[in-house]
Amino acid sequence: MQFSERIKGVKGSAIRELFKVLGNPAIISFGGGNPAKECFPKEWAAETARELIAEKGDVLLQYGPTEGYMPLRKAYLEKVLPPLGIKDATIDNVITMTGSMQGLDLLAKVMINPGDTVLVEEPTFLGAIQIFNIAQANIVSVPMHDDGVHADELEEMVKKHHPVLFYTIPTFQNPTSKVMNVETRKVTARLAAEYDMLVIEDDPYAALRFSGEVMPLIKTFDTSDNVILLTSYSKTISPGLRVACCCGNAELVRKMVIAKQGSDTHSPNLNQALVAEFINQGKMEEHLRFINSVYSKSASVMIDAMRKYFPEWAKFEAPEGGLFVWVTLPEGMDANEVYQRAVKDKLVAFVPGAPFYTKPGICDNTFRLNFSAEPEERIVEGIHRLGDLLKEMRG
Ligand SMILES: Cc1ncc(COP(=O)(O)O)c(C=O)c1O
Incomplete structure (x- = not known):
């Protein structure tokens, strides 16, 4: 088939591809930027959706x-x-x-x-x-x-x-x-x-x-x-x-x-x-206070575990917000190789840094960890396994 010039050579999103791996519940995922599921206002949404449809269904269900x-x-x-x-x-x-x-x-x-x-x-x-x-x-x-x-x-x-x-x-x-x-x-x-x-x-x-x-x-x-x-x-x-x-x-x-x-x-x-x-309804302020307390805790659990289990040559900083910790490995170390082994041998996923760069090969020694999608015990366990793998791979 003849595809357009504009789509030729454009790769699928590394994160979208990762979602396929994440179907396996045994995998501890520090991959996509998924919010924690306990941070979704589920009960409120169910109740409000029902009320909205009852009151404004003719408009909302229309174009x-x-x-x-x-x-x-x-x-x-x-x-x-x-x-x-x-x-x-x-x-x-x-x-x-x-x-x-x-x-x-x-x-x-x-x-x-x-x-x-x-x-x-x-x-x-x-x-x-x-x-x-x-x-x-x-x-x-x-x-x-x-x-x-x-x-x-x-x-x-x-x-x-x-x-x-x-x-x-x-x-x-x-x-x-x-x-x-x-x-x-x-x-x-x-x-x-x-x-x-x-x-x-x-x-x-x-x-x-x-x-x-x-x-x-x-x-x-x-x-x-x-x-x-x-x-x-x-x-x-x-x-x-x-x-x-x-x-x-x-x-x-x-x-x-x-x-x-x-x-x-x-x-x-x-x-x-x-x-x-x-x-x-003025829900946002209180909701943000709640989710930020959850994410602040998850981030510090991850950072504490990284300080404990990662080799000192893996460089990272504690974030003041957001959902990610960015890791830089020593020059010459390939985060994609770490990723392949992490998924296969340690059942841990994250996103290697390469797809975040505009051209291949610019900075292959980086990777991104997300801290919002896993419960605390799995964060510690996943970081422990990843730390062990890094040490195995570089002595
Ligand atoms: C910087 C940035 N912009 C945009 C998006 C996409 O957000 P949305 O879900 O609103 O499309 C993301 C999602 O991860 C993001 O990290």
């Missing part, structure tokens, strides 16, 4: 507007954005999406011609790399450091390549869990204005903060309306609902709506209504 379910757009505009420092947006700046993954896909359709340059952090979210590859973009990157990308390196890359967009996950970045400092956030907004470059501020993890100082959004420094904020409810409420919102330039958002018409018509009404109710 809806592509821009999104109005009560959710309004809740995001009036209740979510102002406390984040975004006070001057209007309803035309806001649409809902089927997960922020769809936001990225729509933005790629709207912004990228084949061969256009896009700038990403290195490493970065592999779903974004996949989307930009399918859009046939020329992907260039700026390296991540302990405090995210550095402003001078970012500016140099923007000057040199004039990218159509810069994709960033400034807070608890996937996969590194690093946080961009305030100065670089300001510079990013300035570069967006100076170079008429779109900045995609992908922010699914900032609400999952269990220590440290809250950071201002890049969008709060945006003077040119060139920063678009993507807010996913996957990690905070439920990924299965597939609901996200965005706030960006009205003209850009209108183009996204046109692209979305040809993609899935609109996101599921009932799911959007559930998220709107969650926000409007």
Whole structure:
């Protein structure tokens, strides 16, 4: 069969592939970014879905507007954005999406011609790399450091390549869990204005903060309306609902709506209504307190176990939030080999670092561990087995 140029050579997502392995319940998974199942508001969702259908079934079970379910757009505009420092947006700046993954896909359709340059952090979210590859973009990157990308390196890359967009996950970045400092956030907004470059501020993890100082959004420094904020409810409420919102330039958002018409018509009404109710009933604050206490505990259980069982040459840092711990092995050690043996011999899964890089072979000695999906005893057991394997593999 003849496939399109755009799909040729684009690999399946390493994490989606991993889901196949995870069918085996014996495997301890530090793989995908799955929230803990006890963090889903199940009883509330069951009750609220029943009430919503009883009261608004005629609307919710009908086709809806592509821009999104109005009560959710309004809740995001009036209740979510102002406390984040975004006070001057209007309803035309806001649409809902089927997960922020769809936001990225729509933005790629709207912004990228084949061969256009896009700038990403290195490493970065592999779903974004996949989307930009399918859009046939020329992907260039700026390296991540302990405090995210550095402003001078970012500016140099923007000057040199004039990218159509810069994709960033400034807070608890996937996969590194690093946080961009305030100065670089300001510079990013300035570069967006100076170079008429779109900045995609992908922010699914900032609400999952269990220590440290809250950071201002890049969008709060945006003077040119060139920063678009993507807010996913996957990690905070439920990924299965597939609901996200965005706030960006009205003209850009209108183009996204046109692209979305040809993609899935609109996101599921009932799911959007559930998220709107969650926000409007004021559930989010208490829910975040609860899930952050769960994740804070899981993260420290994982970090304590890593300090105990990992060899000292495996480098990592305790995250202040998010869902991941990023590990760097000594130069020359191949995390993919570790992964193969971990799954086969130790029944432990994680994501090797390679797919988070824009090109093969850049940094094969890294891997990502997720701490939110397994109970504490399995976290300790899995880290113990992984530590043993690392020592076996490198003496
Ligand atoms: C940085 C980042 N962006 C976007 C997504 C996709 O989120 P959603 O479930 O809203 O599509 C993820 C999921 O892991 C992510 O880590």
